[in-house]
Structure formats: structure tokens, C-alpha cells
Amino acid sequence: MIVLKFGGTSVGSAGRVRDAARIALSQASPRVVVVSAASGLTNALLEAARAAVRGDLVARDAALSLIHGRHDQILNGIESELQRKLARNVLNEVHNGLDATLDEVASIGELSDAASDRIVATGEKCLATLMAATMRDMGHEAEAVFTDSIIATDGRHGAARPDRAVTRENAEHLIQPLLDAGITVVATGFIGSGPDGATTTLGRGGSDYSATLLGAALDADEVQIWTDVPGVLSADPRAVARAQVVPEISYDEAQELAHFGAKVLHPRTIRPAVALDIPVRILSTFLPGEPGTVVMREAPSERIKAVTALKGLILMTLDVPELEDLAPAASAVFRMMHEKCVEILNVSQASSRRRMTYILDAVTGGCANLQLLLETELDELDARIACHEHVAVLAAVGSGAAGTASSLTRMLTVLNRQKIAVLAMNQQTSSVAMISVVNEVDADRAVAALHNAFIRPVVARSHSRRRRRTDLLSESLRVG
Ligand code: ADP
Ligand code: ASP
Ligand code: MG
Numbered sequence: 001m002i003v004l005k006f007g008g009t010s011v012g013s014a015g016r017v018r019d020a021a022r023i024a025l026s027q028a029s030p031r032v033v034v035v036s037a038a039s040g041l042t043n044a045l046l047e048a049a050r051a052a053v054r055g056d057l058v059a060r061d062a063a064l065s066l067i068h069g070r071h072d073q074i075l076n077g078i079e080s081e082l083q084r085k086l087a088r089n090v091l092n093e094v095h096n097g098l099d100a101t102l103d104e105v106a107s108i109g110e111l112s113d114a115a116s117d118r119i120v121a122t123g124e125k126c127l128a129t130l131m132a133a134t135m136r137d138m139g140h141e142a143e144a145v146f147t148d149s150i151i152a153t154d155g156r157h158g159a160a161r162p163d164r165a166v167t168r169e170n171a172e173h174l175i176q177p178l179l180d181a182g183i184t185v186v187a188t189g190f191i192g193s194g195p196d197g198a199t200t201t202l203g204r205g206g207s208d209y210s211a212t213l214l215g216a217a218l219d220a221d222e223v224q225i226w227t228d229v230p231g232v233l234s235a236d237p238r239a240v241a242r243a244q245v246v247p248e249i250s251y252d253e254a255q256e257l258a259h260f261g262a263k264v265l266h267p268r269t270i271r272p273a274v275a276l277d278i279p280v281r282i283l284s285t286f287l288p289g290e291p292g293t294v295v296m297r298e299a300p301s302e303r304i305k306a307v308t309a310l311k312g313l314i315l316m317t318l319d320v321p322e323l324e325d326l327a328p329a330a331s332a333v334f335r336m337m338h339e340k341c342v343e344i345l346n347v348s349q350a351s352s353r354r355r356m357t358y359i360l361d362a363v364t365g366g367c368a369n370l371q372l373l374l375e376t377e378l379d380e381l382d383a384r385i386a387c388h389e390h391v392a393v394l395a396a397v398g399s400g401a402a403g404t405a406s407s408l409t410r411m412l413t414v415l416n417r418q419k420i421a422v423l424a425m426n427q428q429t430s431s432v433a434m435i436s437v438v439n440e441v442d443a444d445r446a447v448a449a450l451h452n453a454f455i456r457p458v459v460a461r462s463h464s465r466r467r468r469r470t471d472l473l474s475e476s477l478r479v480g
Helices: 014-025 041-054 057-075 081-108 113-137 164-174 176-180 207-217 251-259 271-276 323-339 366-381 405-417 440-454 463-479
Strands: 002-006 031-035 142-145 184-188 191-193 199-201 222-227 248-250 280-284 293-296 306-319 344-349 355-361 384-397 422-427 433-439
Touching: 002 014, 002 207, 014 031, 014 057, 014 113, 031 113, 031 207, 041 057, 041 081, 041 113, 057 081, 057 113, 081 113, 113 142, 113 184, 113 191, 113 199, 164 176, 164 207, 184 207, 207 222, 207 271, 248 251, 251 271, 251 293, 251 306, 251 384, 306 323, 306 366, 306 440, 323 344, 323 355, 323 366, 344 422, 355 422, 366 384, 384 440, 405 422, 405 433, 405 440, 433 440
Parallel strands: 002 031, 002 222, 031 184, 142 184, 222 280, 248 293
Antiparallel strands: 191 199, 280 293, 306 355, 306 384, 344 355, 384 433, 422 433
16 A cells, blocks of 8 residues: 655645645555645644734634635535535534634633644644545545544644554554545544544644654555655755755665755654655655655665755753763753753764763743753753854765765865854764754855755756756745
């Protein structure tokens, strides 16, 4: 069986939903189709929630009418009156639930993480309903499944951690029988539920992760991520216009790229595929005939394949007077990060062995808040913390190449030539990624310069094909 996931841009309008349905239905069954909310609607739902908290009825209604308008446009693309009516009934139910949660939020004047998850989940629920109805309209048996009944999580709202064993059991009981009956299952991306049954979400962009979780739960032969770019590119095409498709990358390389900012894959997407060796393909709904990128266990090449940047980070250094103090101080830092759910992207230890450097996801309140949280414990240990906000991590990814002295030298030379200050540098022990920390304002310039230095131009194809690709790529970027 295969899992196909369609992102927001690929299900953003009636025409796109039909195109996505056609792509999915042209593939062999059994198949599970995972959908995101229509592009922009997760943000609109969050805006409605914030407006409800403020008691701003005008802003709440504006966001809701945008949401209803987009869903109605997709609904009206369904030709069969019966299918339209059935889908409308479910949509009304989901929208009524949304209104009730927004009223609840408005009455208490506060948006809990649980309510926020319930609110944003409506985007995916509406799209799964609309996609299944569109497929039935096209003459195929399809059924929408809301994955709060399938993807079991630890209940951490906004960034829930899946329980893969329970998810597998649920998928076996609730999805497999539908597949066995020849029905295409259309599952909501992004959504799970906690031990208390409340809806949870897997973090922004989490539908990619849903696809591989379901793929692993159902022993898929392949997971396909259909999106608005023709594969994993050598850089974000919004920053580097000449970015080119990377045809093959390893699980390790893809994980590093996603971890360090390549938005095309949610950072946790690859993990479930690794254990079962499931290939993950990234393909474009705008260019469905293109081969895209395949992510698999081994994809050797000994060169840098892509350059990424992740902005909005914090660089924190921890200094202790004596070597013996480092372990207790570092363990206090790790404990605090774990308790406060601060994500650590990278840690390194200086050669003097009295300094540790942490690259952290931005936290509410930034450095001031971090210092406050660590003050008491580190005071006792006589440790010092220094903290920089607004930094970015640059990563040059390529198994084998990232670990070589020549790559490291070239990275530093390029950044130096661009007069970009390097705040920290680290070569992953895996030799898959080479990273440097720079000020956020320099990140785009740095990515462009590193791309120029490391990525060799693709061998020219026929002129007309290249032109068609460029036109379609720029269309996809405009739409996205
Ligand atoms: P979807 O809605 O389909 O999930 P996303 O917007 O989440 O799509 O991810 C696709 C986007 O990721 C692209 O439009 C592109 O701007 C961005 N992106 C960033 N880095 C890369 C990269 N290295 N390769 C491809 N796309 C990238
Ligand atoms: N709709 C969700 C988001 O916008 C999940 C996703 O798109 O993958 O974050
Ligand atoms: Mg995405």
C-alpha cells in the first residue's frame, strides 16, 4: 500500500483538490491519502482564535468568512448533489463545533493549548471531508477518517509526541478494514489525540509527519509527499532562484535538512520511515510527471547536496570556572530545557572543556527569560550564561563531504569573503551536516553564497523542458 500526502497549496481550491484526487486515484490501491488544511487556513483559524480571546468580533467574523468561503468554493466544485449535500452536513457539524469552541474561548478570555488544537484541527477535518467527497464524485469509493481516533499521542498540545505502537493498533482496527474493502482512505494530517481523548496536533507543518506515521503503522511500500516544489531542492527556492532538485538523499541527510530549516519536510517526518525502510518521495502537484526526490537509507555521493538556514534561534554559552563544574551545570541546563520544552538544536563543547554552546529554538521572553529560569541553579554552581538572540544556523548537508577539511575550509572562506561573522561553528560527528551560526540578518546572503560555492549546476536539459519547468516552478511559488 502507499500513502500520499497533499500539502495546503495542493488542496487550496476546488481545481487543486480535483488535481490531487486525480493524482491519488491514478495510483495502485490500497492507498491512504493524507491532507493538510487548505493553504492559509490554519493561520486564519489561529487568527479567529486570537480575535475571540480579544473579544474582537469583527476580526473573528472576517477570519471565519474567509474559512467558510474557501471551503464553500471547494464544496461547489463537487458535481453530484448527493455528495455535495453529504459533505455539507459534515462541514456544518465541524464549523458548528468550531463556533462553540470560539464562544468558549471568548467567554473565558483565554486560549488554552487544548482549545487551540481543537480549533486548528477543523482545517484538516474539512479538507479530508471535501477530498473524500470529491473522490466519490469522481466515481471512486473513498472515506474520510479523522485521525484523532488513530494517531495516539502523549497529549502535549501543539507539539504532541506520537505513540507508534498504539497508533499501529488503531490503524489496524480502523483503517485496514476500509483498505481491504477497496476504499481509499482520506485521513486528516496534523491531528492526533492525547490519553484523555482531547485533540492534539503534531506541530506546524506536521501533516508530513502524519503521512509517515500512518505509512509505518500500515507497513506502506512508499510514502509520497506531494507539494508545491518538484522535490527537495538544493536550497529554499525563495532564497536561491537557481536551486535545483536533489534526485536522491539518504534518511540522515533528509533529517538534517529538515532539522535545519528545509520547510519542505516537517523535521520529524523521516523518523517513522527509517525503522521499516520505507522510501519517501517528494513530488510536485504542479509537475506530476517529474521524478522528484527519493529519500532512502543509502544515497551516497560524497558531495554537498543542499544548503539551508534556520532563523529565529538563540545561541547560548555556558561557562564554568572548573572542569568538574561542567557536568552538573550542563545537566541543570538540560533539565530546565526539558521541563520548559525548549528545543535544543545543537550542543557542542569547547576544547577547553569548560564551555558548552547550545543552539536553541526561540522561547517566549527570549534570553531574558532563559537567564531568569537558569539563574538560581547556576548561581549555586558559579556558572555564567551568555545569550544572543536573532541568530540563524546555516547547514551544508551531504554525507561524506560535510566532514572533510576542504568543505569546512571552503565554508569559512566563503563566509569570510562575504564579510559574514561566524558566531559558532560545528561539524556534526555523523559527517552529514556542517553547520555555522551567523546573525539572522546575514542568513539569506550566506545561503546564496554557499550555494554558489558548493552546488554544481545541473547538466543542461533541452531548452523547452527547462523553460516549462521554470514557468511552472514560478507559478507554484506565486501560488504558495
Ligand atoms: P506543503 O504545504 O505542501 O506542506 P510547505 O510550504 O510546507 O508545503 O513546504 C514546501 C515549501 O518548502 C516550498 O514551497 C519551499 O519554499 C520550502 N523549502 C524550503 N527549503 C526547501 C528545500 N530545500 N527544498 C524544497 N523546498 C524548500
Ligand atoms: N495545516 C497545518 C499547518 O499549517 C499542518 C500542515 O500544513 O502540515 O501547520
Ligand atoms: Mg508542509
